[in-house]
Amino acid sequence: MANDTQVQSSLQPHVIWQDGIHPEPCIVVIFGATGDLTRRKLLPTLAHLMHAHPQPQGFVVVAFARRPFTQEQWRQLVVQALAENSPPELGLDEEARQSFAQRTFYCQANLNESTGYQKLAQLLEQLDQQYQTHGNRIFYLAIPPDLYAPVVHRLGENGLVHRPHGGHRANHHGPWSRVIIEKPFGRDLPSAQKLNREIARILHEDQIYRIDHYMGKETVQNILAMRFSNGIFEPLWNQKYIDHVQILVAEDIGIGGRAEYYDEAGAIRDMVQNHIFQVLCLTAMEPPVAFEADAIRDEKVKLLRAIPPLTPEEVAHQVVRGQYTRGTINGQEVPGYREEEGIPADSSTETFVALKLFIENWRWADVPFYIRTGKRLPKRSTEVTIQFKRVPHLLYKPSEARELIPNRLTVRIQPEEGITLKFGAKVPGAAQRLKSVDMTFSYASAFQMEPPDAYERLIADCMLGDSTLFIRRDEIETAWRIIDSITTAWQQMPAESVRPYAAGTWGPAEADELIQRDGREWDTP
Ligand SMILES: NC(=O)C1=CN([C@@H]2O[C@H](COP(=O)(O)OP(=O)(O)OC[C@H]3O[C@@H](n4cnc5c(N)ncnc54)[C@H](OP(=O)(O)O)[C@@H]3O)[C@@H](O)[C@H]2O)C=CC1
Numbered sequence: 001m002a003n004d005t006q007v008q009s010s011l012q013p014h015v016i017w018q019d020g021i022h023p024e025p026c027i028v029v030i031f032g033a034t035g036d037l038t039r040r041k042l043l044p045t046l047a048h049l050m051h052a053h054p055q056p057q058g059f060v061v062v063a064f065a066r067r068p069f070t071q072e073q074w075r076q077l078v079v080q081a082l083a084e085n086s087p088p089e090l091g092l093d094e095e096a097r098q099s100f101a102q103r104t105f106y107c108q109a110n111l112n113e114s115t116g117y118q119k120l121a122q123l124l125e126q127l128d129q130q131y132q133t134h135g136n137r138i139f140y141l142a143i144p145p146d147l148y149a150p151v152v153h154r155l156g157e158n159g160l161v162h163r164p165h166g167g168h169r170a171n172h173h174g175p176w177s178r179v180i181i182e183k184p185f186g187r188d189l190p191s192a193q194k195l196n197r198e199i200a201r202i203l204h205e206d207q208i209y210r211i212d213h214y215m216g217k218e219t220v221q222n223i224l225a226m227r228f229s230n231g232i233f234e235p236l237w238n239q240k241y242i243d244h245v246q247i248l249v250a251e252d253i254g255i256g257g258r259a260e261y262y263d264e265a266g267a268i269r270d271m272v273q274n275h276i277f278q279v280l281c282l283t284a285m286e287p288p289v290a291f292e293a294d295a296i297r298d299e300k301v302k303l304l305r306a307i308p309p310l311t312p313e314e315v316a317h318q319v320v321r322g323q324y325t326r327g328t329i330n331g332q333e334v335p336g337y338r339e340e341e342g343i344p345a346d347s348s349t350e351t352f353v354a355l356k357l358f359i360e361n362w363r364w365a366d367v368p369f370y371i372r373t374g375k376r377l378p379k380r381s382t383e384v385t386i387q388f389k390r391v392p393h394l395l396y397k398p399s400e401a402r403e404l405i406p407n408r409l410t411v412r413i414q415p416e417e418g419i420t421l422k423f424g425a426k427v428p429g430a431a432q433r434l435k436s437v438d439m440t441f442s443y444a445s446a447f448q449m450e451p452p453d454a455y456e457r458l459i460a461d462c463m464l465g466d467s468t469l470f471i472r473r474d475e476i477e478t479a480w481r482i483i484d485s486i487t488t489a490w491q492q493m494p495a496e497s498v499r500p501y502a503a504g505t506w507g508p509a510e511a512d513e514l515i516q517r518d519g520r521e522w523d524t525p
């Protein structure tokens with residue numbers, strides 16, 4: 001497809017497809033094509049991937065859902081979804097939107113009925129002929145989670161997924177089939193194990209792409225680049241020099257229209273089990289032997305295994321739960337969680353969690369990792385703070401070093417993506433006065449390039465058969481084992497242990513006490 005549109009941003013477009021890399025043609029089947037995720041994220045991402053694709057016959061999209069749309073109505077919806085949700089910097093003008101829409105095909109059927117899969121199989125065969133997609137398939141499960149296993153089962157039953165030859169390596173010979181599975185992947189260890197077992201009856205692990213969009217964020221991937229491409233950080237990256245680590249994922253938004261899902265999940269399942277643990281893994285894991293899917297994922301699993309499940313006493317002392325009440329954010333009054341549409345008036349679901357955990361290995365012995373996440377906090381900010389220890393002996397008098405804090409490296413994942421190192425400097429003048437100052441790297445000014453959307457990177461990787469940034473079976477199960485130790489302890493605790501906090505504040509006072517008890521402070525942006 002000709003790249004004939006204007007980029008409407010002062011920043012350069014990023015490179016989506018590396019020179020010389022040619023993804024094999026394929027059909028992307030979206031189950032749940034009329035849903036929120038597809039409209040807001042998947043269609044703009046796929047349209048952009050197609051617009052920039054190195055081959056004119058790159059891929060086609062099949063949209064599967066129950067609603068009785070005609071092909072024409074569906075295509076109009078695609079164009080509308082792109083107009084509403086495609087960021088201007090992607091440069092998708094009306095012509096590009098229309099052109100993408102023409103390569104999408106609507107398949108109306110019910111995922112619970114076999115006839116739907118037969119209808120789909122026929123359509124896929126016909127499109128294979130028409131677009132030379134050679135039987136290659138990506139099935140994207142953007143559907144309610146209770147349908148993940150039944151849909152995979154039906155795909156197998158109806159011969160819609162090819163098992164790779166020789167039992168492994170999904171992309172070695174012949175046509176390939178890959179399945180992208182959205183979150184939530186289970187709600188605890190037993191349900192995640194069951195889901196893994198069920199899908200493993202049909203799919204080899206190499207065909208399963210469990211998505212966590214945080215892994216698609218440039219700034220999250222840059223944690224590895226920063227650690228393992230710079231000689232200066234790694235020697236300091238351990239308990240000898242690091243006092244503690246903080247991970248903050250703050251959101252000013254509430255729960256949007258997802259009351260039913262969120263009230264079941266709460267902040268710990270919605271954010272900690274997946275996104276925050278991924279950030280934690282990249283921050284703390286050992287160097288992998290190669291930049292390869294299994295080498296990286298092996299290290300992530302090893303790291304998670306080194307986090308012991310918390311005892312009920314530890315949960316009582318080291319984990320704070322909060323729920324927002326009515327408050328003000330950016331000058332606007334917002335309702336409390338229990339006043340949100342669809343949330344029971346007596347809900348005790350947490351919208352905030354602060355916790356302390358330890359990684360019991362050689363590198364991190366006795367270094368606390370403090371995690372904090374919540375909805376309706378004062379601002380949106382995701383950061384990792386590496387707090388270094390004090391120098392062993394300070395030459396300066398306390399009065400001279402009043403404005404000095406120990407070195408601190410802050411990795412800003414979003415927004416204002418960048419890295420800041422705080423270090424001590426002498427204030428100019430005759431007096432010996434020290435002050436902490438910032439050395440800052442900003443993505444926007446260093447690269448002057450639009451970062452790719454997380455979904456774009458992940459779907460492109462799936463097309464290329466690269467599962468490095470996707471979550472492996474043992475990784476997800478190990479993460480649930482830690483979370484289960486917390487949620488199980490919560491079941492024995494009174495509802496009042498979920499502490500209220502006013503929307504627009506940084507969570508309940510107990511969260512401050514959690515870190516202050518250790519003589520430390522939150523690094524609040
Ligand atoms: N929305 C988001 O921001 C995010 C969503 N996710 C996950 O993505 C998945 C989808 O979420 P979301 O888009 O919000 O959900 P929606 O409820 O908006 O959409 C669900 C989709 O599934 C389809 N569907 C449901 N049942 C059937 C069926 N029996 N046969 C055929 N199609 C069916 C619906 O089609 P129709 O009703 O038209 O028949 C609809 O297209 C969920 O697992 C969610 O957890 C993950 C991260 C973020």
Ligand SMILES: O=C1O[C@H](COP(=O)(O)O)[C@@H](O)[C@H](O)[C@H]1O
Binds near residue numbers: 270
């Ligand atoms: O998966 C989810 O992530 C979003 C936050 O994503 P971000 O990229 O904006 O940081 C969160 O709002 C949502 O509750 C959760 O399900």
